[in-house]
Amino acid sequence: MIGDLSTLRLDFPDTPVGIFSAACALRRLPELLDELGLERPLLVCGPHVRRLAPVIGLVEAGLFATVYDEVEPDPSDTTVARAGELARETGADGLVAIGGGSSLDAAKAVAAEAVEPGWIVDRDQPGLPTEVPEGVLPLVAVPTTAGTxxxxTPFSVITFAATRRKLVLNHPALLPRAALLxxxxxxxxxREARVAAGMDALTHAVESYLSxxxxxETRARAGEAVAGVAAHLPGAAAQPPAEEDLGGMQLAALVAGLAFSRTRLGIVHALALPLSALFGVPHGVANAILLSHGMAFNLPVASADFGNLARALSVQSSGGQESLAPEAAVSAVEELARQIGAPARMRDVGVDREAIPRMAQDAARSPHLVVNPREVEAGDVVRIYEEAW
Ligand SMILES: [Fe+2]
Structure with a gap:
């Protein structure tokens, strides 16, 4: 097999990340590590992934220096510190992250922490640009969800245990060297995880388009991702999922990532983060609930863009007729979310109505609002939360 890894390579000139894709591509990880010159990588994952048969096979084959399998949802700085220490102790020369956004984000931070002990705890500084040490370990990312x-992306979302702050680290050195799809x-x-991840990917694509x-260039990518999600999310969210749609969603989520790496996001992500920080609502579920509300808010200032979004979403509309009415983009998103059974209201996922003023305060400080197409006032945030509750 050695030597024909290039047949798996997808051509995306807008990223330095080498992207490889194939059914059962995980079997080709040894070749990819060989090509990258990594001999003793640390595997970073969560306990669920550690129990998957193909992962067990790779561990038993001695591919890794050792395994850190305790990444939790919303990974913390203490997790990053522990895994970084393990990487140093075992002399790891790189990292392989297999998992959802949490494992991939954690591993990006571990890549820096491994070469500078204490780096992560010093990053708990909201508003400051992320600095990274020289010689960050190379990372191979193997996503198991189609969402983040x-x-x-060069982003890593880490929750700091001492302050309960959830911050986005952002530096080009945090980009994976390669992604294996x-x-x-x-x-x-x-199923719920596939639904949530898919709605996160859709939110990335829509918010990037409107940023x-x-x-x-980024709009072309974002539009491509919107159309990909509309075409493939219903099948990927079905039980059992359709294999072809899983592949389609994996690509759509990646393309959305290429787009929002450059544009950042907007009001939906700004409002979604407090739902996760305060009530543990999964990130994709929070986006699923808030996406159509955020779109309706932005519609008056971006009606031409909404016409384009409506067209991108229309691959799912009945009879295949393309609608260009701006409002159709909002209703198409609502319909897609309903069709795949995404939660529709904040009250259904355990959010306390009394917390809305506190959540609005937190959301108003989000850097995502800076790139939102419509100016957001404090009262707007409260009103949208009330509507979505
Ligand atoms: Fe997201």
């Missing part, structure tokens, strides 16, 4: 796009891994996730920082 973390395999192609294996759609068969996505089938291992429960004030969008360019012609």
């Amino acid at each position: 796009g973390s395999e192609v 294996d759609p068969t891994l996505l089938a291992t996730a429960p 004030k920082q969008a360019t012609e």
Whole structure:
């Protein structure tokens, strides 16, 4: 097999990340590590992934220096510190992250922590640009969900235990060296996780499309991702999922990641983060609930863009007729969310109505609001939360 890894390579000139994709691509990880010159990588994952048969096989084959398998949802700085220490102790020369956004984000931070002990705890500084040491360990990202796009972004979302702050680290050195896409891994996730991840990917694509920082190039990517999600999410969210749609969603989530790496996001992500920080609502579920509300808020200032979004979403509309009415984009998103059974209201996922003023205060400080196409006032945030409650 050695030597024909290039047949798995996908050509994305807009990222330095090497992207490889195939069914059962995880089997080719030894070749990829060989190509990258990594001899003793640390495997970073969560306990569920550690029990997957193909992962057990790779561990037993001696591919890794050792395994850190305790990454939790919303990974903390203490997790990053422990895994970084393990990487140093075992002399790891790189990292392999297999998992959802949490494992991939954690591993990006471990890559820096491993070469500078205490780096992560010093990053708990909201508003400051992320500094990283020289010689960050190379990372291979193997996503098991189709949502965050973390395999192609320089972002790492870490929760700091001492202050309970959830911050986005952002530096080009945190980009993975390579991403290995294996759609068969996505089938291992429960249905709810596939729904939530898919709605996260859709939110990335829509918010990137509408971002004030969008360019012609990023809009093309974002539009491609919206159409990909509309075409493949229903099948990927079905039980059992359709293999072809899992592959389609994996690519759509990655393409959305390419787009929002450059544009950042917007009001939906700003409002979604407090739901996760305060009530443990999964990130994709929070986005699923808030996406149509955020879109309706932005519609008056971006009606031409909404016409384009409506067209991108229309691959699912009945009879295949393309609608260009701006409002159709909002209703298409609502319909897609309903069709796949995504939660629709904040009260259904345990959010306390009394917390809305506190959540609005937290959301108003989000850097995502800076690139939102419509100016957001404090009262707008409260009103949208009330509507979504
Ligand atoms: Fe997201």
